[in-house]
Amino acid sequence: MHNYKDEIQGKLKSVFGHSQFRGDQEAIVLGALSGQDSLVLMPTGMGKSLCFQLPALVGQGTVLVISPLIALMQDQVDKARALGIRATCIHSQISKQEREERMAKLGSFQLVYVTPERFRKPEFVESIKSVKIQLLAIDEAHCISQWGHDFRPDYSRLGEIRQSLGNPPVMALTASATPQVQKDILSQLQMKEAPIYHAGIERPNLNLQVHDVYGLDEKIRSIVGLRFQTPGSAIVYVSLISTLYQISQELSKLNMDHLIYHGDLGAQERKRNQRLFIENENKLIIATPAFGLGVDKPDIRLLIHAEIPNSIESYYQEIGRAGRDGKESFCHLLLDPDDISIQMEFIKWANPDAGFISQVYSLIEKNQLRLQQEGFDFLRSQMNFYNKRDFRVETAVNILERLGCLTESKGRFPFETVQAPTTEMLDQKQIDQRLKLQNQKLLQMVQIAQMSTGCRMQEIYKYFGFDHEPCGKCDLCLERQKENPQC
Numbered sequence: 001m002h003n004y005k006d007e008i009q010g011k012l013k014s015v016f017g018h019s020q021f022r023g024d025q026e027a028i029v030l031g032a033l034s035g036q037d038s039l040v041l042m043p044t045g046m047g048k049s050l051c052f053q054l055p056a057l058v059g060q061g062t063v064l065v066i067s068p069l070i071a072l073m074q075d076q077v078d079k080a081r082a083l084g085i086r087a088t089c090i091h092s093q094i095s096k097q098e099r100e101e102r103m104a105k106l107g108s109f110q111l112v113y114v115t116p117e118r119f120r121k122p123e124f125v126e127s128i129k130s131v132k133i134q135l136l137a138i139d140e141a142h143c144i145s146q147w148g149h150d151f152r153p154d155y156s157r158l159g160e161i162r163q164s165l166g167n168p169p170v171m172a173l174t175a176s177a178t179p180q181v182q183k184d185i186l187s188q189l190q191m192k193e194a195p196i197y198h199a200g201i202e203r204p205n206l207n208l209q210v211h212d213v214y215g216l217d218e219k220i221r222s223i224v225g226l227r228f229q230t231p232g233s234a235i236v237y238v239s240l241i242s243t244l245y246q247i248s249q250e251l252s253k254l255n256m257d258h259l260i261y262h263g264d265l266g267a268q269e270r271k272r273n274q275r276l277f278i279e280n281e282n283k284l285i286i287a288t289p290a291f292g293l294g295v296d297k298p299d300i301r302l303l304i305h306a307e308i309p310n311s312i313e314s315y316y317q318e319i320g321r322a323g324r325d326g327k328e329s330f331c332h333l334l335l336d337p338d339d340i341s342i343q344m345e346f347i348k349w350a351n352p353d354a355g356f357i358s359q360v361y362s363l364i365e366k367n368q369l370r371l372q373q374e375g376f377d378f379l380r381s382q383m384n385f386y387n388k389r390d391f392r393v394e395t396a397v398n399i400l401e402r403l404g405c406l407t408e409s410k411g412r413f414p415f416e417t418v419q420a421p422t423t424e425m426l427d428q429k430q431i432d433q434r435l436k437l438q439n440q441k442l443l444q445m446v447q448i449a450q451m452s453t454g455c456r457m458q459e460i461y462k463y464f465g466f467d468h469e470p471c472g473k474c475d476l477c478l479e480r481q482k483e484n485p486q487c
Helices: 005-014 025-033 048-058 070-082 096-104 116-120 122-128 153-164 179-188 216-229 241-253 267-279 312-319 337-349 354-366 368-374 376-382 392-402 428-449 456-463 475-483
Strands: 038-041 062-066 087-089 111-114 133-138 170-174 196-198 206-212 233-237 259-261 284-287 300-305 329-335 406-408 415-417
Touching (some): 005 025, 005 048, 025 038, 025 048, 038 179, 048 062, 048 070, 048 111, 048 133, 070 087, 111 116, 116 153, 133 153, 153 179, 170 179, 216 300, 259 267, 300 312, 312 456, 337 428, 354 368, 354 376, 354 392, 354 415, 368 376, 376 392, 392 406, 392 415
Parallel strands (some): 062 133, 087 111, 233 284
16 A cells, blocks of 8 residues: 655645645645545645645545536635645636537546536536546535535535545535534435544634624724724624625725725625725725634634624634634624514525525526516516515525526526426425524524623633633623633
């Protein structure tokens, strides 16, 4: 059997520029190269990618990476190529010709990124079966579990997809997962005996604080005050794009220099703002939660949630972007009771019922001409679109595309029908269960935000299955120390 120990140590230094591995990285890499399955729980910024990039460099065959976000893929491919890894990605946002060219030479790549939905395309399945897959790396593996905060139906097919690829070893990676989600990942991927490598989730340099606020004006005053209080790089997270622009407008009136970032910005502007934020030591960015995925900036000193996140997982993932250099950083949550109902609406709209989705499909199938003239506006008007924040139509279209019921086309409305969704695809019981679970997760987040005694960070650790001492740094710990200096 090949002994990779010296080889990976050499590549660690010559390719990645590190003299030694962090935590369990070496054991994870060696395990993968020897054909072992593993579940890797490692906070973002701790070197998760290296765990599958190194096997891609030194092992025999291709490492196939399953990733949930097309938006991140090209960036990940560019970074891998900069390290000298032959890497590519295949997704719906590249031309058909380019996809076909990449698929024709799949076996020549060391690293290939795809979404799980790609396995719904027969031509891709045919191409990938001719490739020797040395490792199936599943990024954001919590998407497999219906108990997770970001369940993706196609992720739950990865167990059978693995079988169709000839059962290659699996490396499932995620930044955080509750014990229940960990168990579900292992079960669904048929790797119950696999070792779990846990890098821990402790972030002792983060100071968590919650402030009760009422209305947008109070939020803006808080943001301005906190910004002056804490110099350095800062992120303000907002859920609604309309709120983002209102905050941006008020900060501009006060001549407070800042950037903005959200999904509706053009790709060039998003890239430009991301680059400016990363390169500058003292930039403020107001962003939706889409910002930060794949952003590797170690010196974020201040992170403000202008609205409550929808789950403890989301909250922890977002505050985890602060202080990656290990220096003290401050995370503030502005808690307005009205925002809880906004998040409940978000959850409802992110889970349209089966009948709604079927109706949207039917409208697309029968009204191609109207859709090319009016785009999404036509669908909204037909589906009784009364609330401008209601995004159920867009969600339904995304779900239909993921299910392979729609395919991309050119025109004002960029999709056309392929096949009607079946009752098996749109399981109303599963949709109801998902809705209930997401509301429970929001409630758990609200409970942590509304705590008046104890330690916020300790409660978060407990949620992820860790016993931990009080952090001594959150607002509740500091309040307790003030009242009782002996604590």
